[in-house]
Amino acid sequence: MTVSQVNSFRTGPDERGHFGIYGGRFVAETLMPLILELEKAYNEAKADPAYQKEMDHYLAHYVGRPSPLYFAERLTEKFGGAKIYLKREDLNHTGAHKVNNVTGQIMLAKRMGKKRIIAETGAGMHGVATATLCAKFGLPCIVYMGAVDVERQQPNVLRMKMLGAEVRAVESGSKTLKDAMNEALRDWVTNVADTFYCIGTVAGPHPYPAMVRDFQCIIGKETREQMMAAEGRLPDSLVACIGGGSNAMGLFHPFLDDRSVEIYGVEAAGHGIPSGQHAASVAGGRPGVLHGNRTYLLMDPDGQIIEAHSISAGLDYPGIGPEHAWLNDMGRVKFLSATDDEAVAAFQLCSQLEGIIPALEPAHALARVFELAPQKPKDHLMVVNLSGRGDKDLASVEAFLESKKK
Amino acid sequence: MSTRIEARFAALKAEGRAALVTFTMSGDPDCATSLALAKALPKAGADVIELGMPFTDPMADGPAIQAAGVRALKGGQTLIKTLALVREFRKDNDTTPIVLMGYYNPIYIYGVDKFLVDAKDAGVDGLIVVDLPPEEDVELCLPALKAGLNFIRLATPTTDDKRLPTVLNNTSGFVYYVSITGITGSAAPDAGKVAAAVGRIKRHTKLPVAVGFGVRNAESARAIAAGADGVVVGSALVDVLRANLDTNGKAGPNLVKAVTDLVSDIAQGVRSAKRVAAE
Numbered sequence: 001m002t003v004s005q006v007n008s009f010r011t012g013p014d015e016r017g018h019f020g021i022y023g024g025r026f027v028a029e030t031l032m033p034l035i036l037e038l039e040k041a042y043n044e045a046k047a048d049p050a051y052q053k054e055m056d057h058y059l060a061h062y063v064g065r066p067s068p069l070y071f072a073e074r075l076t077e078k079f080g081g082a083k084i085y086l087k088r089e090d091l092n093h094t095g096a097h098k099v100n101n102v103t104g105q106i107m108l109a110k111r112m113g114k115k116r117i118i119a120e121t122g123a124g125m126h127g128v129a130t131a132t133l134c135a136k137f138g139l140p141c142i143v144y145m146g147a148v149d150v151e152r153q154q155p156n157v158l159r160m161k162m163l164g165a166e167v168r169a170v171e172s173g174s175k176t177l178k179d180a181m182n183e184a185l186r187d188w189v190t191n192v193a194d195t196f197y198c199i200g201t202v203a204g205p206h207p208y209p210a211m212v213r214d215f216q217c218i219i220g221k222e223t224r225e226q227m228m229a230a231e232g233r234l235p236d237s238l239v240a241c242i243g244g245g246s247n248a249m250g251l252f253h254p255f256l257d258d259r260s261v262e263i264y265g266v267e268a269a270g271h272g273i274p275s276g277q278h279a280a281s282v283a284g285g286r287p288g289v290l291h292g293n294r295t296y297l298l299m300d301p302d303g304q305i306i307e308a309h310s311i312s313a314g315l316d317y318p319g320i321g322p323e324h325a326w327l328n329d330m331g332r333v334k335f336l337s338a339t340d341d342e343a344v345a346a347f348q349l350c351s352q353l354e355g356i357i358p359a360l361e362p363a364h365a366l367a368r369v370f371e372l373a374p375q376k377p378k379d380h381l382m383v384v385n386l387s388g389r390g391d392k393d394l395a396s397v398e399a400f401l402e403s404k405k406k
Numbered sequence: 407m408s409t410r411i412e413a414r415f416a417a418l419k420a421e422g423r424a425a426l427v428t429f430t431m432s433g434d435p436d437c438a439t440s441l442a443l444a445k446a447l448p449k450a451g452a453d454v455i456e457l458g459m460p461f462t463d464p465m466a467d468g469p470a471i472q473a474a475g476v477r478a479l480k481g482g483q484t485l486i487k488t489l490a491l492v493r494e495f496r497k498d499n500d501t502t503p504i505v506l507m508g509y510y511n512p513i514y515i516y517g518v519d520k521f522l523v524d525a526k527d528a529g530v531d532g533l534i535v536v537d538l539p540p541e542e543d544v545e546l547c548l549p550a551l552k553a554g555l556n557f558i559r560l561a562t563p564t565t566d567d568k569r570l571p572t573v574l575n576n577t578s579g580f581v582y583y584v585s586i587t588g589i590t591g592s593a594a595p596d597a598g599k600v601a602a603a604v605g606r607i608k609r610h611t612k613l614p615v616a617v618g619f620g621v622r623n624a625e626s627a628r629a630i631a632a633g634a635d636g637v638v639v640g641s642a643l644v645d646v647l648r649a650n651l652d653t654n655g656k657a658g659p660n661l662v663k664a665v666t667d668l669v670s671d672i673a674q675g676v677r678s679a680k681r682v683a684a685e
Binding site: 016024025026027028029030031032033034172173178179182185186189190191192193288289290291292297299301302303304305 | 461462463464465466467468469472479484485486509510511512513514515516536537538539540541542559560561562563564565566569573584587588589592
């Protein structure tokens, strides 16, 4: 696909929350006044230097930013092509990029006088980040998590509980991230007066996709500066995994108008796209409406949502952020996918060659990096977003490898 | 052009009583049973029939209606079959209004223009689409009005006086006042507060106001009917339906009778209400 000729890819959304045909505000009337209030409060906060200053303070001293941009020498050597750099979001406090967004939202919730925080979580990293900031600011926190994910991400469930959050296992539907989001929305509809819904990805009704993106853009902004310092120029390509797509959007967005930078998003192909058991909504879905926005979704011919599959709980979602859907259609971001098998192989290789155990989510991005890097010249600078650490996934990977032996 | 909905509310206003609006899920637990139930509802006292269009991700529904949707989808229900059900119903009932209620995605995937033509042709009178607020009117609301279907909007306790005109603009047929903030099947509303809220809405519109969420029996229906133009009952009917499924989840022999018995009972409540609703 050729890249469309527009002046800028960074001006969206419009005032109604649309990125092209995607995005919007598809919510029940009960929630509509709340998201209008949120939009207003966010716009005010964004324009307030004091809010920005406080956030910078916590990001530096509590989260530990900036995260390093690390030259992965042995991976580079192994593949013999592009210089591979890892943006180390796994080194943030709580172990993933999720905390960037949560810090912004919890400070906004405080500003709005909200007394109760709810969140959905898949792999549990967003839940842990939310529970962490709630502990720090003394706010009660309820995290909705699919029962299947509670089972496969036990370490994070224990962390959330230790931090004082209540984890509610969701038994409806596919019992994964999509259902956790349904349940969080039901909670919000019920507790409108005092509750702030802290969404973990660049999806949901406007203003969430734009707001979460803004909070995550620190990843890309730092990467720009760090690459300039290390190599004296911009990177040639960016690679990130995409479930809802917040780590990817955070890395990509500051580079969207640098046309020389190739951008790759990697979806979870599960057992393979042809199997139908995957979570690749761009590769295997089409535009529909769910969770407050229009975007690519996995659906049957009647418009019913199909359960996604991925070994990675964080990518196990049948949709994608609306801005990603638009960037796909515009040809600015190229969407690829990686299977469970490929992700686990990349998980092992990164651990063994770099001494860095990545989360299964960015292991999907690494799987495609290992294919892309050898095709590039040695002076090609490739950045992959190492969006989180893999401690939480050790049991899943172990079980996966055991099942393969049989 | 008056729709069946408008004609029905006008006739009941002349009679001096509130309408009973029933909600059941189309295809729950199977298509034939839900058709038989729909056909039996008017005789039991339903004045307006709301039929749910099942969706995998009903974000505003409580456990009872979520489960009804799951049963319907397991039974193979689709939007095509729901429209066929309405067409079948219309063969021997040309007066009871039918409102389809659900979420946008199945309609969007069916194709909005084609859906409106097919729905109108099947005998559908109005639509309630939970996840289409006024901000998204260009999607379905405006085309539906153009196609001659009523677009019924939900107003909630969070819809304040400033927002009400936005919500009521482009609403037609009736206004569905959701009497509590929460999901379907939640706690009972306070009848006094409901009457006050209906009064508030009526200061902004001439449309009839039906009240739903939390109505479970004749008594609560009577209390609500005293202060509203219509009473919506849904989760209570779905609960009775579920209680009449056999161990395999199939319709038991008394299912239709059990549900219509409750409808008759609630209809008595609605009809015996002492109306205080000021016009």
